[in-house]
Amino acid sequence: MRLLLRIHTLLVLLFLYLPIAVIVVLSFNQSRFGVQWRGFTTAWYEKLFNNPRIALYAENTLVVAVVSTLIATVLGTLLAVGLYRYRFRGKGLLRFLLYVPVVIPDIVMGVALLLFFAWVREATGFFRLSLFTIILGHVTFQLAYVALVVKSRLASLDPALEEAAADLGAGGFATFRYVTLPLIWPGVLAGALLAFSLSLDDFVITFFTAGPGSTTLPLYIFGSVKRGVTPEIHALSSILIAASMAGVLLGRALLRRR
Amino acid sequence: MVVPALFMLVASFLQRGPHGTLVGPPTLANYLRFFGLTEAGFDPLYLLILARSVFFALVVTLITLLLGYPLAFAIAQSRHKEALLLLVVLPFWTNFLIRIYAWIVIFQKKGVVNAFLGMLGLDPLTLYPSWFAVYTATVYTYLPFLVLPVFTAVERVDWTLHEAAQDLGAGRFRSFLHAVWPQTLPGVVAGVLLVFIPALGTFVISDLLGAGRVILIGNVIQQQFGVVRDWAFGSAAAYVLMGLVLLGLWLYARRAGEEGLDRLV
Numbered sequence: 001m002r003l004l005l006r007i008h009t010l011l012v013l014l015f016l017y018l019p020i021a022v023i024v025v026l027s028f029n030q031s032r033f034g035v036q037w038r039g040f041t042t043a044w045y046e047k048l049f050n051n052p053r054i055a056l057y058a059e060n061t062l063v064v065a066v067v068s069t070l071i072a073t074v075l076g077t078l079l080a081v082g083l084y085r086y087r088f089r090g091k092g093l094l095r096f097l098l099y100v101p102v103v104i105p106d107i108v109m110g111v112a113l114l115l116f117f118a119w120v121r122e123a124t125g126f127f128r129l130s131l132f133t134i135i136l137g138h139v140t141f142q143l144a145y146v147a148l149v150v151k152s153r154l155a156s157l158d159p160a161l162e163e164a165a166a167d168l169g170a171g172g173f174a175t176f177r178y179v180t181l182p183l184i185w186p187g188v189l190a191g192a193l194l195a196f197s198l199s200l201d202d203f204v205i206t207f208f209t210a211g212p213g214s215t216t217l218p219l220y221i222f223g224s225v226k227r228g229v230t231p232e233i234h235a236l237s238s239i240l241i242a243a244s245m246a247g248v249l250l251g252r253a254l255l256r257r258r
Numbered sequence: 259m260v261v262p263a264l265f266m267l268v269a270s271f272l273q274r275g276p277h278g279t280l281v282g283p284p285t286l287a288n289y290l291r292f293f294g295l296t297e298a299g300f301d302p303l304y305l306l307i308l309a310r311s312v313f314f315a316l317v318v319t320l321i322t323l324l325l326g327y328p329l330a331f332a333i334a335q336s337r338h339k340e341a342l343l344l345l346v347v348l349p350f351w352t353n354f355l356i357r358i359y360a361w362i363v364i365f366q367k368k369g370v371v372n373a374f375l376g377m378l379g380l381d382p383l384t385l386y387p388s389w390f391a392v393y394t395a396t397v398y399t400y401l402p403f404l405v406l407p408v409f410t411a412v413e414r415v416d417w418t419l420h421e422a423a424q425d426l427g428a429g430r431f432r433s434f435l436h437a438v439w440p441q442t443l444p445g446v447v448a449g450v451l452l453v454f455i456p457a458l459g460t461f462v463i464s465d466l467l468g469a470g471r472v473i474l475i476g477n478v479i480q481q482q483f484g485v486v487r488d489w490a491f492g493s494a495a496a497y498v499l500m501g502l503v504l505l506g507l508w509l510y511a512r513r514a515g516e517e518g519l520d521r522l523v
Binding site: 036096109118201 | 265269325326344346348349351352355359360361364370429445455456459460461462476479489498500504507508516519523
């Protein structure tokens with residue numbers, strides 16, 4: 001039984017890493033077509049680095065991720081604290097709604113945002129599809145994730161601490177700034193990391209909210225896959241794989257230190 | 259998020275105007291069309307696609323469960339728990355599209371599988387585009403979603419119950435079924451939802467690995483908002499999908515409470 005379980009684990013891990021290994025190996029393959037090994041080369045990486053469009057797409061992706069994460073982290077934290085501290089009508093519904101972006105298929109959110117932006121654009125002339133609309137789209141789902149992560153951190157908080165601060169004369173903001181925030185900081189950080197990586201990885205929401213001139217790396221990869229791919233994509237993918245793995249390990253190390 | 263959803267609700271009751279704009283008067287036609295009630299008579303095209311999507315998501319969930327449930331046990335009982343868990347999660351953090359694309363490279367006509375078969379002197383298979391490819395990539399994509407909540411549940415299992423069952427003469431299988439499986443059930447349900455719902459709504463995987471031959475409800479929605487440009491009907495289809503998902507989520511929330519919802523994050 002134990003042996004069977006081990007073999008099963010090994011096979012599943014093989015299944016999980018096979019695609020990644022294939023991409024990384026092919027990115028060093030001289031052959032332009034097919035998967036036959038024709039010798040080691042770094043030519044695709046050189047070609048990639050000399051492609052100015054890739055740099056632009058990478059910049060777009062990062063700008064979207066950084067800006068949307070900042071907005072979502074601030075709003076999500078405030079939302080979670082608000083839900084924790086105050087009682088109001090519709091609170092139960094709002095709480096349920098928080099889980100909806102987490103589970104709803106992303107295509108539904110994508111098309112809803114597309115419609116919404118189109119409507120506002122018609123009415124006001126604003127909201128042309130651009131990096132700005134992508135950022136807004138990302139914030140809508142990141143917000144829920146940040147709020148939920150912070151919420152679970154708040155749940156482990158001793159309410160007596162906030163009460164003590166209030167007893168000692170701290171106002172609502174001072175209590176938040178000097179008592180609540182330092183206590184929930186690891187949760188805020190974890191939420192922000194999650195939001196950041198979700199934004200980097202997102203394709204569907206971006207697909208429906210991007211306009212001309214706001215291509216991100218995932219959109220570029222999708223386009224290339226549909227058109228028939230060049231080995232440059234293998235190189236780009238390998239770099240992204242390495243970067244995300246480094247990111248995860250770094251994030252874990254950071255969170256563990258706290 | 260709520261505002262765009264309300265906009266879409268309105269749109270789903272409008273009609274497609276010239277140039278793909280949305281025009282009134284309000285109508286139920288989009289929903290009737292989805293459920294097969296057209297002026298020309300009953301046409302179950304979209305209902306069949308919906309049924310196909312539900313079937314697809316069910317099979318994906320089942321395969322994921324068969325692969326993921328034992329894996330979660332193996333990880334929980336391993337000495338290298340942390341490392342194994344990280345190994346399972348890491349691929350999930352690499353870009354979604356890259357992982358899907360990798361399966362094309364593996365399955366295509368001159369891909370990895372066929373190169374391997376060629377070395378063995380076997381005839382090449384046509385694996386791409388195919389349902390098989392779509393299934394494989396979908397299971398691959400959502401496997402970690404199942405493993406994580408099940409792992410958390412297995413970690414909390416009270417094994418003394420298992421021992422007690424065996425002491426009372428239950429066989430290994432029976433004591434597992436009655437003493438262990440029920441304890442892991444909350445994790446299993448959460449994991450099943452986390453796989454079933456995105457599998458039901460996927461359009462990227464079926465689009466890329468099915469290359470037009472595999473049409474799921476997600477593809478219908480995407481086509482209505484893309485090439486067809488019938489936003490009203492697309493909204494109605496999206497609402498049918500969302501309705502199904504929200505109904506499931508609501509039922510789950512009623513049974514499992516907020517604690518259960520937290521298992522989904």
